[in-house]
Amino acid sequence: MFEAVGNLHIHTRYSDGEKWHKELAHDAARAGLDFVVVTDHNVWVQGVEGYYDFPEGRVLLLTGEEVHDPRRRPQANHFLVYGAEKEMAPFARDPQALIDATNDAGGCGFLAHPYEEDLPLFAEGGNLGWKNWEVEGYTGLEIWNYMSSFKNEVSRYLRQRSLENGLYARLRVLPLAIHPERYIVGPEPQVLARWDELLAEGRRIVAVGNSDAHGTPMHLGPITREIFPYEFLFRAVNTHVLLREPLSGDVAQDRASILGAIGRGNSWVGYDMPYPTRGFRFSGHGINKGIVGDTVRLDAGATLQVLAPTRAHIRLIHDGCVIASEPSGQNLTVTPMEPGTYRVECLLPYEGRERGWIYSNPIFLE
Ligand SMILES: [Zn+2]
């Protein structure tokens, strides 16, 4: 298998980001990414896809879209569309119609930052989480959105100190804006719980993890600070995909290969700042062999095997319960007794405490 690392939730000046496509592709090359998917709000930008070459490396830039109903207050229900290859904003008013149209167009779609806290500190501070949970047919959840994690940490920090708004509150959150990595611990527990619930119902729900990079300047009285630079975020939460063929350099072929792996869940969410997650593997060995995202048929000697890139706290999760763990190691091998959905979490000490590091997509045993 060939591993490619990318970020699938990024904004440019076509919506509310600060950079153009080529500039952010350069930031991605500096951060060591292989590909990016740009997802501007309610606009599918054409004519920019392709390989961008820089002294630091080569990056494949693809375009998707983040669609929401701009008339809704707050503007919740953000939906990430990949591979539809057409403008999806006309479907924005009806989440189920948007999901169906994405699938009909041959694309895949993810509920973006599904759980958020309100943040009165900013004018548009309403939570932009997912509200219409009755929808069906979506590919998966964005289980970790680094900008949304920052927003939620700021909200909790202010709430614990009974602060809401104003210059004092803004100054108090400055340390979080300068060093988000000291405050952000992992994905929102509510999102992981919802994911486990959906998986336990037998639904194949795929996870992605992203930056939601905008490069937006934050005004804190006399201080203006960019929160956070694209390159900083591209070194944080990414989606790692496993491909059956190496990237060929042909845009159409590589787009199909990467988006196919994302849609099937041949991937994991990696927090690459504490330690690179390249090299992580989760595989199933039964009647057939499978990688993360695959279905494996159980036999008497079937095993699930985890390999972490460095020593970590590894947990194997089945229907929301930890069924095996390794407190500090690089390997975990388990003989599963029951069919069902199995996923892996790895945690790592970083900045003084244990933090979420790797969240794999499931292997389905039957
Ligand atoms: Zn969003």
Ligand SMILES: [Zn+2]
């Ligand atoms: Zn976004």
